[in-house]
Amino acid sequence: MPKYRYIAFNELGKKVSGIHEGQNKEDVLLMLRDNKYFPVKIKKIQTKKNIIMLLKSRGFINFDKPNLKEISDFCRQLSIMLNVGVPIINSLDAILLETNNKEMKIAISKITYDLLNGSTFYKSISKRKDIFPNLLINMIRAGEISGNIDEALYKASDYYEKQDLINNKIKSATIYPILLSITCFLAITFILLFIVPNFIIIFEMNNIEIPLTLKVLMSVSNFLKKYNYIFILFLISFILILKKILTLNSVKTKYDKFKFKIPILKEILKTSTAIKFSKTLYMLISSGVSLIESLDIASSIVENIYCNKNILEIKNEVENGDSLSYCMKSRTIFYQGMTSMINIGEESGRLEEVLCKVGEYYEKDLEILSDKYIKLIEPIMIFLVSIIVGIIVIVVIFPIFNLINSI
Structure with a gap:
């Protein structure tokens, strides 16, 4: 946050000065008025941007926004x-x-x-x-x-x-595969940096030709040792650039649409969208906001751009006189069961009540889905990691067996 140097007078006419942090001069002015100071001069202190400030200013990270x-x-x-x-x-x-x-x-x-x-x-x-x-x-x-x-x-x-609980549930479902992937990456890096070079020394000491597979691994090992800082910098840069690219509207729309084609993720996305959509409409309509305006607000609540566009299209169709359930029927982002329940709510004149019940139903459904996802992803990730590490080990160990047989 920027720092400002100020000069002011207090109620007794005594000159005071100091430094205060604030988003802008208005923040400093507010602080001075609260302390009954009469400001004379407020000037921003120019400081060199560190890497964190630079990333925040470019929109890569945001630590300060309330959760x-x-x-x-x-x-x-x-x-x-x-x-x-x-x-x-x-x-x-x-x-x-x-x-x-x-x-x-x-x-x-x-x-x-x-x-x-x-x-x-x-x-x-x-x-x-x-x-x-x-x-x-x-x-x-x-x-x-x-x-x-x-x-x-x-x-x-x-x-x-409830949204915070849902987000935490989804995060807990994804954290295991991420941790396992990091563990796998560290294990492979350890093998390349410390195990492979020792095996190469053994081959050289016995004047035996180094197999092609070990030569390839040794080249990777030498590169990581010689250019480790460049590699780490490249990896961080790649992740940050990729994150920024995925925020571009055209790219994010295609990416968000693709998410709905991934079997397990599709169900979690549809369920979380159903919760946000129904709960948002319930709260706004029950507070006196019109359905059209509620749909407009609901579209901005959903982070997925593909869903956002679908909801805006529904809003336009409702404005033209179609019912909410009829407009939802042709959208694959919603469950047909959800659409049917909303249709019953419209026909019975109890839309608010039905929207509330729909949100509660899918909240429970999301818990079941998350637990199911975790149970399914664990053996899959262990199997994939085992294959990757296994291939590296086989590539390293087999030449050693050949070396032992040749002695």
Whole structure:
């Protein structure tokens, strides 16, 4: 975060100066006013960018943005305090003291400043879309209109808490194959750097021709030893560039569509999409937001661009007079069972209730899918790693057996 040097006068007219961190000059100005200082000069301190700052500025990493758990906690705390009659400014001040995330602290300070100057909560928080999700902002808007902002915040808190649990479930399902892949990579690197060179020495000492397979492995080993820094730098650069390429809209659309063709991943994606879609529509519609606007917001909630485009197409078709279930029917991103349930909800006039039940049903389904995925992927990964390491070992050990037989 940038640092600013300031010069100001306090209430007694005494000159004070110092350094303060902030997103911009407005943050420093807010701090000075809070301390009843009269600013004279605020100047940004120019610093050399380190690698972390450079990566953050290019959008490769973002450590400061609040996670779903922090968003959920913010909504729940604010909801409880508003429900018992604590004024919103006092509530935000109390949350500010409890919050550890720097970006959220700054955002809450700015919101409080706006409220003191006559702004509404919705108008103020809508300026902080880089911190607060679009869904939450629209829930607050609906809550202000209906006069039930505490209820809207409680629903949002519940939603983000469950989304956090779902994300953790998916991460736990993918962490095992990742760890196993890293272990495999380290094992192969160890063999190439330490085992292969020793075997080469044995062959050279006995004046025996080195087999072609060992020569190839030795070349790789020498390259890794001689150019290890270049190799590591290339590997990191490749991962970062690949990550950036996958964020390009045209590439990401094709990649996201391809995900729906991978057997196990397809089911997890469809289930998580069903949860987000149904839960988002339920919360917004039950808060008084129109179906069209709810669909527009739901499309931005889903990270998968292929799904995002499908939902926007559904929104356009609903605008033209078609029913929600009819528009969903032709989309492969949704289960037919889900579409049928929503159709029943529309016909019975209980769409909100059905959307809530659909979300709960698929939340349970995702747990079963994740457990099934973990149980299936474990033996597959062990088998693949065994084959890779086995081939390397055979390539190294067989020549040794031939050497022993020749002595």
